[in-house]
Amino acid sequence: MFDYQHNLPEEFECRRQETSLKRKQTLNDAFDALITSSPLINGDEKRYEQLGLPGFASFTKALAHNSIGLVEQSSYESLLMAIQQGSQSAFEEVQLGGGKRLLTNPLNAYSFQLIGNDSHGARIAVAPEFASRNTAIDMVERYWMALSRDLRFDQYANSRLIADACEDLNNLGFEREFGFECSPETIFRGPYEGCDIGPHVSQFLLRDFQFGNQPIQQLQRYPREGLDYLTDFETWNQVNNGQINPTGSDIIDGTRYITTLRDGGQWVHLDFPHQSGLWATIILLGLKANISEASPYASEDITSSEAFGSLGGSDITVQSSLAGVYALKHAWFQKWVVHRRLRPEVYAQRLELCRRGELGQPDNPLNNDKFDGLFGSGADVWRKTSVLDRILEHNQQQNKAQSRGDQNGTWLLPMAFPEGSPTHPAYPGGHATFVAAAATIAKAFFADGEFFNPKVPIDQGQQLGDYQGPTLTVHGELNKLIANVTLFRDGAGVHWRTDGTASGLNAAFDRQGNGIETGGNLLGEKMAISMLRDIKRTYRENVGTFEFRDLGGNLVQI
Secondary structure, eight states, rough: OOOOGGGGGHHHHHHHHHHHHHHHHHHHHHHHOOSSOOOOOOOOHHHHHHHTTHHHHHHHHBBBOOTTSOOOOOHHHHHHHHHHHHHHHHHHTBBBBBSSSOOOOOGGGOOOOOSSSSSGGOOOOOOOOOOHHHHHHHHHHHHHHHHHSSSGGGGGGGOOOHHHHHHHHHHHHHHHSSSSSSTTTTTTSSSTTTTTTSSSGGGGGGOOEEEEEEEEOOEEEEEEOOOOOOSSHHHHHHHTTSOOOOOOOHHHHEEOOSHHHHHHHHHHHHOOTTHHHHHHHHHHHHHHHHBOTTTTTTTTTTTTOOOOOTHHHHHHHHHHHHHHHHHHHHHIIIIIIIIIOHHHHHHHHHHHHHHHSSOOOOTTTSSSSSHHHHHHHHHHHHOSSHHHHHHHHHHHHHHHTTTOSSHHHHHHHHSSSSSOOOSSSSOOOOOHHHHHHHHHHHHHHHHOOBOSSSSEEETTTEEEEEEOOOOBBBBHHHHHHHHHHHHHHHHTTSOHHHSSOOEEEEETTTOOOOOOOHHHHHHHHHHHHHHHHHHHHOSSOOOOOOOOOOOTTOOEEO
């Protein structure tokens, strides 16, 4: 009979030494990966301060603003001082506006983590400049997404609105900035392998599944069609200044599977950071998808037992969820401490100030030295696009129907949420970062292959039917999940494309050239890879090499 007590002190001493070694290895990996050089920034804060407009191109929501929505210098400086100090007491001294909305968790930017690389050692490309063509074309897409918010995805191919959006974006040079040409099959989709194949919505946001003993239908609550927010100047200013907080005043008309950008926007309005990754892994486990050959249980190196607390469903679902939460620490450091990028709704307000003549000339708002000085190389984009007239008309209709001010229309961005964007900076997107991290964990643990029995919404989104079309893959649908959760935030008006998805010519598997490592998707993916490195050494099983393609199509081996 085995007598564990016989060698108990020696056994525990060996365990203590092994534990120490593994923790030191993890420490050394994180230490070596922590970049100590200063992150690069786009220079917008300094540039507009020198123009006499401090905070003009930066995040200032919930701070104190003047009557036309420009931040009060003392309020903005109090935020910068708090960020520099990084302490709880310093943030208590930030001068807010109306105080009905508070800043969203800036202290999380300074959090530590004990799995994966430290957030302060990660680097991403600088956010595109306010006055760049990239930002202007990105904003044009925000406007077209807002106008298309209630159009069903399966109607894109026959829609005049979508055709006009594609023509406008392509004429402006969308492909040069974002890596692909717009068509009804690619517009408002991600740039990664699998994103432009099959239904617009990932199977992981459509498939019903079992959560333990509970059946989960992925019917989503959908808000009232045709109802947008913050289209009049007065309400916009009150929300931006934190004088009112209309959060939670959405009008919900029913439930259906995601069929429109508005539906998708509501999903990412109320989800939890770990939800998309948790759902995806549970769905794959329920479908009995193939586990990665890195697992000795999948490779049949282990035949006498089955996976559970390690390398089994209990482990996989938790690791994917945890990656989402840790990814927020990485996003928050970049948002608050480094980039402080303004939201699209604020860029649109700057355009509206020009239209009103508060900046420049009201009789010719797009053709004057003031406009050119503020919007730089992006100014020409606004002289060429056809979207501003459409937005003016749309907002005119909104304001009349809702008895708002500015019934002749505005250039403000129609928002899907009553409160508009969150009270934290735009770059990188939090959703973009945490969904990419979670999906990367899923890619590592699940082998790629055909996604069996895919579904599409039918009967006005009330049911699911069988999908007929090109083969969908597990990893392709995970890429699509990343893009959906990222771009549904864009469709709601709260993010830039570059806040989330990679840009440039290498943003997909089949594109050549060098791209720009913008956005949260790549940040979250890198964080998850470092996390896989750390958790792999915790197993007693002989784990092989995790292999999958990253968002750029490159083979990752861990």
